[in-house]
């Protein structure tokens with residue numbers, strides 16, 4: 549069903565990446581500003597990251613996995629001991645905003661300012677510029693792709709437009725898109741968070757895993773890309789994390805599943821494009837630079853939005 553699969557290394561059937569976005573309490577300060585300091589219970593729910601990140605690192609070590617963590621730069625500054633532990637174990641850190649700000653609510657100049665700022669913090673704290681980015685809450689703007697290209701980032705992990713990598717072409721260069729989608733995010737499966745007006749019926753780890761593994765089986769059968777978008781304070785909770793451990797064990801047992809950090813997957817894709825062993829689908833961005841003219845010509849269409 550995938551007509552143009554990427555030739556994964558060593559004949560692997562599927563490329564897999566478990567990515568954790570370490571948002572911690574950045575999202576609470578952004579959402580509630582003055583009130584955040586009083587919302588201690590919500591804060592404690594988010595600060596569970598301090599328990600979950602070391603647990604996740606120990607799990608990866610047990611299986612010999614290297615993976616990618618996306619980090620708002622403010623959280624890196626606030627919790628440097630977690631950054632150190634991640635780097636010590638050889639994992640990748642990707643950019644994920646400064647305070648998890650939404651690029652769709654910023655001007656083009658503001659978006660660039662906060663991207664510059666997060667890149668310089670990552671450089672200072674990790675010794676290298678980030679190779680990839682995930683937009684906070686998938687809020688990728690019409691300018692984001694070009695800004696990533698200008699910063700020399702090789703991949704993005706925010707969009708949902710395919711089952712396999714594709715290329716985002718911008719006037720400043722190409723960026724490899726490593727797509728995922730909402731079913732692979734842990735919030736819709738597990739999160740009840742009244743402070744964020746986000747309330748989903750909480751699934752058991754087996755029920756959530758059933759969704760993640762259906763996605764895996766389809767990607768395995770069709771040589772696709774499987775990218776989990778998880779959060780330590782959500783999926784790093786004990787019962788869920790134990791279920792993830794069983795999942796990794798089952799996947800590795802197959803012998804032809806390639807787990808890698810997203811940087812490595814993106815570099816492999818670029819190498820296949822360069823040596824001609826694979827040709828990507830190319831999307832030119834931005835898709836639109838203004839409102840489509842049909843809306844102006846037929847005012848009734850605007851009234852008919854709902």
Ligand SMILES: [Zn+2]
Pocket residue numbers: 569570571644648684685
């Ligand atoms: Zn996030």
